[in-house]
Amino acid sequence: MSENLNQPIIRMFHVFRQYGAQKALTDITLDIDSNTFLLVTGPSGAGKSTLLRMLYLAEPVSQGQIIIDGINTSRISRRRKPVFRRNFGIIFQNYKLILTKTVFDNVALSLEVMGERPDMIRKRVHGILRTVGLEHRQHAYPITLSGGEQQRIAVARAIVRNPKLVLADEPTGNLDSDSAEIILNLLKGIHRNGATVIIATHDRALIEKLGDRLIQLDRGMLVGDFKNDIRFSESVDRDSDSYN
Ligand code: ADP
Numbered sequence: 001m002s003e004n005l006n007q008p009i010i011r012m013f014h015v016f017r018q019y020g021a022q023k024a025l026t027d028i029t030l031d032i033d034s035n036t037f038l039l040v041t042g043p044s045g046a047g048k049s050t051l052l053r054m055l056y057l058a059e060p061v062s063q064g065q066i067i068i069d070g071i072n073t074s075r076i077s078r079r080r081k082p083v084f085r086r087n088f089g090i091i092f093q094n095y096k097l098i099l100t101k102t103v104f105d106n107v108a109l110s111l112e113v114m115g116e117r118p119d120m121i122r123k124r125v126h127g128i129l130r131t132v133g134l135e136h137r138q139h140a141y142p143i144t145l146s147g148g149e150q151q152r153i154a155v156a157r158a159i160v161r162n163p164k165l166v167l168a169d170e171p172t173g174n175l176d177s178d179s180a181e182i183i184l185n186l187l188k189g190i191h192r193n194g195a196t197v198i199i200a201t202h203d204r205a206l207i208e209k210l211g212d213r214l215i216q217l218d219r220g221m222l223v224g225d226f227k228n229d230i231r232f233s234e235s236v237d238r239d240s241d242s243y244n
Pocket of ligand 1: 019022023024042043044045046047048049050051
């Protein structure tokens with residue numbers, strides 16, 4: 001992705017997403033600046049996952065446009081999508097690690113597909129595993145790790161290519177509070193290093209602690225957009241029932 005700090009990294013114009021008669025997102029218009037730490041909140045079924053899936057090109061818009069780093073995502077051919085997606089780090093609630101590969105190989109894979117040299121891959125993967133505190137588990141298989149450790153590997157995999165944009169869908173949804181804290185600190189570190197981080201969550205603790213900006217979805221509509229100032233915490237207090 002090109003470096004363009006003055007342009008929003010993501011622009012959405014009147015985006016709709018429907019599944020048959022079911023409306024998942026309705027008329028979303030939104031700019032997201034580079035290097036924002038954005039929380040996407042709202043009750044279950046609000047459209048958070050759908051929004052993220054459209055951003056990483058897992059589903060098309062039904063109507064409207066999404067521009068990422070100056071590129072209209074509807075114009076990206078099916079063949080080019082995996083290449084475009086390499087610009088992102090993606091983290092899922094259920095980790096989605098490859099269970100037949102070791103920790104090292106799970107993280108290395110995304111560098112291998114880019115044709116990086118083996119010595120460079122080794123160095124980079126070791127460095128990232130050190131960052132997430134799991135270098136000593138590099139030969140382990142995911143099934144032998146705790147949920148929190150598996151999510152740390154998923155974070156390592158997401159950031160090993162140094163992406164400008166990291167998308168995380170309920171990354172702490174399956175974790176105890178200590179593991180969640182570790183994941184959040186890693187995501188904060190990624191943001192401090194210059195990436196734009198977008199997290200879909202209904203984790204109340206996370207919402208209270210974090211984020212430059214918070215948007216709220218409800219039944220597919222954008223119903224709130226707050227900067228991390230006094231209004232931010234007021235809105236969370238007022239609407240706290242929605243997050244539980
Ligand atoms: P959230 O992540 O906020 O819980 P989702 O984005 O998963 O919400 O879902 C938004 C709405 O779209 C819900 O009503 C959901 O049932 C519907 N939806 C999501 N994915 C599909 C799908 N593949 N087919 C039909 N309806 C879907």
